């Protein structure tokens with residue numbers, strides 16, 4: 001029975017190690033998934049208005065908004081739940097963990113596939129925004145508050161805005177703190193503002209040199 005499968009997942013994955021009654025009665029994410037099963041079934045039966053209403057009721061009761069058209073795999077654990085939004089064409093594989101404040105949203109105003117596809121076993125940190133018809137590969141991890149607008153390969157962690165793999169610790173070929181090939185980052189500096197400032201400084205120095213050459217009298221010559 002799915003209720004117990006979801007509760008078992010919560011007990012296994014939440015480090016707070018809740019009791020069975022806690023897992024069954026005190027996790028809004030569990031209730032949101034169960035409501036979604038009903039809303040999705042109604043949606044597929046063509047009872048779209050009713051499906052929407054069930055999803056609206058679930059949002060009101062749990063703080064989690066899942067469009068009835070979204071396709072969700074087994075054992076989804078939405079921890080804390082509040083503020084989670086999952087769009088109509090989102091697809092979520094088995095054993096995914098999503099924290100509060102996560103959006104699986106669209107960027108396009110056009111109908112059709114416009115929400116992300118989340119692979120099996122993915123973890124999406126609190127407040128992360130995953131936008132567009134992109135794919136987070138199996139076992140991928142999205143850091144808290146990241147904004148993801150491009151595919152994430154299987155097993156890869158991304159953080160920041162726009163989300164990218166984090167820099168590797170300064171060991172081995174990363175000595176000096178630079179990014180490494182191991183994380184799929186380009187070699188060399190990745191500070192565009194710093195690079196721009198350095199280029200401007202070089203340009204100013206060249207102009208000053210040119211000015212000095214053109215106005216020798218000001219140099220006391």
Ligand SMILES: CC(C)(COP(=O)(O)OP(=O)(O)OC[C@H]1O[C@@H](n2cnc3c(N)ncnc32)[C@H](O)[C@@H]1OP(=O)(O)O)[C@@H](O)C(=O)NCCC(=O)NCCS
Pocket residue numbers: 080099124125126141142143144145146157158159160166167168169
């Ligand atoms: C992304 C995440 C999975 C990475 O965990 P990890 O593999 O243990 O990685 P580390 O903590 O070693 O961090 C690696 C690098 O990424 C950076 N980083 C980690 N999480 C980040 C985030 N959310 N945003 C920006 N940078 C982050 C670290 O500062 C470190 O940078 P550095 O290499 O320049 O020093 C984890 O930090 C995260 O954000 N998990 C979500 C947790 C969450 O939402 N909890 C809510 C509970 S209520």
